[in-house]
Amino acid sequence: MSELAWIAEGRKFLGLREIKGSKHNQTLLRWLEDMGQYSHESKAWWRDDETPWCGLFVGHCLGVTNRYVVKNWFRASAWADSLVMMRLDQPAYGCIVTFTRQGGGHVGFVVGKDTRGNLMVLGGNQGDAVSIAAFAMSRATGFYWPSKWVGKLVKSIPSATRYTLPVLSSTGKLSTNEA
Numbered sequence: 001m002s003e004l005a006w007i008a009e010g011r012k013f014l015g016l017r018e019i020k021g022s023k024h025n026q027t028l029l030r031w032l033e034d035m036g037q038y039s040h041e042s043k044a045w046w047r048d049d050e051t052p053w054c055g056l057f058v059g060h061c062l063g064v065t066n067r068y069v070v071k072n073w074f075r076a077s078a079w080a081d082s083l084v085m086m087r088l089d090q091p092a093y094g095c096i097v098t099f100t101r102q103g104g105g106h107v108g109f110v111v112g113k114d115t116r117g118n119l120m121v122l123g124g125n126q127g128d129a130v131s132i133a134a135f136a137m138s139r140a141t142g143f144y145w146p147s148k149w150v151g152k153l154v155k156s157i158p159s160a161t162r163y164t165l166p167v168l169s170s171t172g173k174l175s176t177n178e179a
Contacts, residue, residue: 057124
């Protein structure tokens, strides 16, 4: 199974962290500046790395790889849009997954599962960094396959092989910090 372009893009930034205080991570600031150029998404109106940025990470990874970026990419729940993406009944490798959390939501990409059946999610702002973290399947609110962007939106679906999730090692500790 070949690697998906948006997952390869995301993996490049594993370990990237926000900087607490008055300084900000220049990579995250650059991503904010780039938003508004990929499909029909809104531009960012803020310039810091402490505003929740999970949607920014997903938007960046999809935008630079010619996938559709939802208009309100900065809201995790905006990624739960079956009008512009194919909603899936189960997780597939590389799909967008949305979650609920106290005070809001979270969004990332499914890249596997652990031996306990938890989803392994590549995402931004997971413990204030880009990481692969374990999430309880019960927290997931939806799975969506990214649409292509070729000057217009083209819905696509994952190949059947993407539904066989790789088993990744995990401590079993579930993500608790995505704000």
